[in-house]
Amino acid sequence: MTVIRPPFRLxxxxxxxxxxxxxxxxxxxxxxxxxxxxxxxxxKAQHPGFSLQFIQLLPDYVRAVYSARGLSEDVVELMAGYCxxxxxxxxxxxxxxxxxxxxxxxxxxxxxxxxxxxxTEWLKQWQDMGVAFRWSLLPDDQTFAxxxxxxxxxxxxxxxxxxxxxxxxxxxxxxxxxxxxxxLRCAPARAPRR
Amino acid sequence: MKxxxxxxxxxxxxxxxxxxxxxxxxxLWPLLAAAGTAHAxxxxxxxxHELTRLENPGPAPDFMLKDMDERAHSxxxxxxxxxxxxxxxxxCPPCRREIPSMESIYQDLGKSGFVVLAVNEFETPDHVFAxxxxxxxxxxxxxxxxxxxxxxxxxxxxxxxxxxxxxKQGRIVxxxxxxxxxxxxxxxxxxxxxxxxxxxxAAKPGSGGDASR
Numbered sequence: 001m002t003v004i005r006p007p008f009r010l011x012x013x014x015x016x017x018x019x020x021x022x023x024x025x026x027x028x029x030x031x032x033x034x035x036x037x038x039x040x041x042x043x044k045a046q047h048p049g050f051s052l053q054f055i056q057l058l059p060d061y062v063r064a065v066y067s068a069r070g071l072s073e074d075v076v077e078l079m080a081g082y083c084x085x086x087x088x089x090x091x092x093x094x095x096x097x098x099x100x101x102x103x104x105x106x107x108x109x110x111x112x113x114x115x116x117x118x119x120t121e122w123l124k125q126w127q128d129m130g131v132a133f134r135w136s137l138l139p140d141d142q143t144f145a146x147x148x149x150x151x152x153x154x155x156x157x158x159x160x161x162x163x164x165x166x167x168x169x170x171x172x173x174x175x176x177x178x179x180x181x182x183x184l185r186c187a188p189a190r191a192p193r194r
Numbered sequence: 195m196k197x198x199x200x201x202x203x204x205x206x207x208x209x210x211x212x213x214x215x216x217x218x219x220x221x222l223w224p225l226l227a228a229a230g231t232a233h234a235x236x237x238x239x240x241x242x243h244e245l246t247r248l249e250n251p252g253p254a255p256d257f258m259l260k261d262m263d264e265r266a267h268s269x270x271x272x273x274x275x276x277x278x279x280x281x282x283x284x285x286c287p288p289c290r291r292e293i294p295s296m297e298s299i300y301q302d303l304g305k306s307g308f309v310v311l312a313v314n315e316f317e318t319p320d321h322v323f324a325x326x327x328x329x330x331x332x333x334x335x336x337x338x339x340x341x342x343x344x345x346x347x348x349x350x351x352x353x354x355x356x357x358x359x360x361x362k363q364g365r366i367v368x369x370x371x372x373x374x375x376x377x378x379x380x381x382x383x384x385x386x387x388x389x390x391x392x393x394x395x396a397a398k399p400g401s402g403g404d405a406s407r
Contacts, residue, residue: 132316136285144371146246147372
């Protein structure tokens with residue numbers, strides 16, 4: 001299995017620049033964006049033929065999504081208690097590619113790597129809580145044909161505004177590739193700007 | 195970014211708390227997920243027109259679902275037609291973005307034996323009716339309700355939107371995961387090629403356009 005590590009050396013600086021100038025900043029493969037209205041951040045990693053975006057989602061937004069689906073207060077508050085990112089994955093190549101969330105890790109500030117709670121794990125928990133809803137979360141694994149893409153929530157058990165690294169992988173034509181978002185940050189409890 | 199706010203009041207009348215939450219969700223998700231940022235120009239993924247041709251088309255699982263008027267639709271009743279089966283939900287930004295293209299191709303090819311069935315996941319007719327009433331393009335194709343997601347599971351749908359094209363023989367011949375521009379000439383060419391085949395034609399699909407892979 002071949003592992004290819006793209007460079008992300010300036011990602012930290014770019015987060016800072018992105019926050020400051022409120023414009024897309026670019027270094028290596030990661031762009032950082034700041035919403036002028038809310039002040040929320042998003043990150044986009046661009047690799048040859050593959051892109052991955054992480055978008056801060058406010059706890060109130062997460063509450064709204066699940067409340068609107070008619071889920072119980074217990075489930076709504078459970079989900080809002082997580083650090084949730086909107087995640088968009090796209091195959092921009094001319095060959096199939098695949099990913100598995102179970103292979104991804106988030107790294108807390110103490111340097112520990114942790115697995116990411118998968119959709120399957122969430123669905124089991126939801127089922128135990130009497131929830132039939134099965135959408136909104138990023139699918140555990142998918143194989144994308146050229147042009148395919150998907151989106152969904154990625155959940156981390158972290159408090160608002162927590163800095164975190166996230167290591168991701170994807171596979172294509174027998175090779176596994178990897179990358180790291182060096183400077184993700186969970187959404188704050190409230191929008192930085194109103 | 196210009197958020198299509200007029201399309202976003204996806205709430206169910208008569209449920210104030212949920213309505214407020216749904217409104218927040220409907221406004222924020224397009225801003226955050228589809229376009230990312232309002233002024234930093236994080237692009238939402240372009241809607242491509244690529245459809246994946248399946249090398250070994252298998253039978254499309256039959257189903258019986260009701261539409262907004264409580265009329266039952268079974269897939270088998272459409273045998274002999276070319277069916278675009280689209281799995282979607284109102285909270286899904288790319289689903290909203292591809293609806294106009296679905297309506298356009300349906301308007302143009304519907305009389306030739308082409309059918310669009312939009313299978314909504316987990317939402318209620320009230321909710322969807324309020325939503326579609328505020329779209330700039332009102333969908334005239336049937337919207338069906340897969341309340342328990344059993345049909346989407348039968349089709350192996352992992353994320354929304356997902357779309358399959360079913361030929362006259364009832365086989366899944368193309369698939370697309372993620373939003374698409376179905377109004378593209380190459381997609382039309384694929385549909386026309388499928389329409390041109392006899393229902394009993396065992397020829398492989400896919401001779402009709404560059405949108406296939």
